[in-house]
Amino acid sequence: MKGTGIRQRLRIAQFATAAAPLALSHRLRAFYVLTKPRVNALIVFCAVIGMFLAVPAGLPDLLTVLAATVGIACVAGAAAAMNCLIEQQIDARMTRTRGRPLPRGDLAPAEVLGFAGVLGGVGLTLLHQAVNPLTMWLTFATFVGYAVIYTVLLKPRTPQNIVIGGASGAMPPVLGWAAVTGEVPPDALLLFLIIFAWTPPHFWALALYRTADYARAGLPMLPVTHGPEYTRLSVLLYSLILFGVSLLPYATRMSGIVYLVAAVALGARFVHYAWRLHRDYSDALARRTFRFSIAYLAWLFAALLVDHYLPL
Known part of the structure; x- marks a missing residue:
């Protein structure tokens, strides 16, 4: 009986050891999904095009392009996470969105808030320090436009939410241009x-x-x-x-x-x-x-x- 108990405890320990990485992997993927990566990819793509178009001839400074791309992607991901946090009850009622991490209970609201804060803070700091202040402020304004003005004020109140709120979604090439030239x-x-x-x-x-x-x-x-x-x-x-x-x-x-x-x-x-x-x-x-x-x-x-x- 004693030997059987030891073997059972060993099997439990082995199962827990194997399950821990799976649980961590699942949580990391949940954080990744919060950033709406497919939408984010199009945002970053348009921003990068703006960076290259801003240079009349030749290529923009590649370190600036890299820093701006990472910074804009981080802030866009933070805005998407805030959107998921604010709309978690709405998402739970919609077939298209009920599989997102918050409606599924994969993450707690406090975790999402912390994640968005850190991700957005890293992105804005990178833009300010490695790109230029104008790009940082324009990106911050875009974050507020999407996460607050569109998500909180417009989307639940007016059918013109997309028309008015589209201004924040149209900013990526402007951000890219400002990153390279410091102007709009x-x-x-x-x-x-x-x-x-x-x-x-x-x-x-x-x-x-x-x-x-x-x-x-x-x-x-x-x-x-x-x-x-x-x-x-x-x-x-x-x-x-x-x-x-x-x-x-x-x-x-x-x-x-x-x-x-x-x-x-x-x-x-x-x-x-x-x-x-x-x-x-x-x-x-x-x-x-x-x-x-x-x-x-x-x-x-x-x-x-x-x-x-x-x-x-």
Whole structure:
């Protein structure tokens, strides 16, 4: 009996030793998920493009690019974590978000608050010390715009939450430009305007096939408050606005023919998706439109970069 008890205790100890790393790995992944890495990747990508476009010829200082990229990514991750913290009750009611760490109980709210504070503090300190104060303050303003103004004030109160709150989401290329030059010229604001015009049709495409989810959560998204037909028309109109805005870099001679061809092709495809949504809606089409909108923005900014270094 004594030998059996010892063997049982050894097995328990071995199980606990094996389970501890798994538990730690699960928690680390939960913190990682809080930062919304896929969204963060697009944010950082647009910021980095802004850094390279800010240099008329040649390459920006690579140490500055590295420091700014890490700093902006940290603050963006902190903003995403704060969004998850503030919206944990809403997330628990939505099919799309109920699997996030807080609704699942994987992390405590205090842990998320501490994580966001540390991550954001590290990012802002890095931007201030290794980049420049302007970039740090602009990034901090972007954090407040998303985590407070959009998440707390706009999203639960107005169907125009995406339109107004889109300003914070449009800041990454401005942050990148400021990181390299220490200023915000008109060209940087053109990049801001492109993302600002892109945001409503991008998110409303998602809201169209997630209308029941948003209604269940009590959020006044446009399809919930104004109906699907009005929202589909709004997607079409904003896609046309986006098409026009996307041509401004060429019109102002910021970019050349390579970008123009890409902007026209990508914009025409976006408008085609929006037109089909308006005329012959289905959830599957709205889902494809949403996914295309992400690819659209990435390819459009990639075209800006290619045109910058391979002008024709």
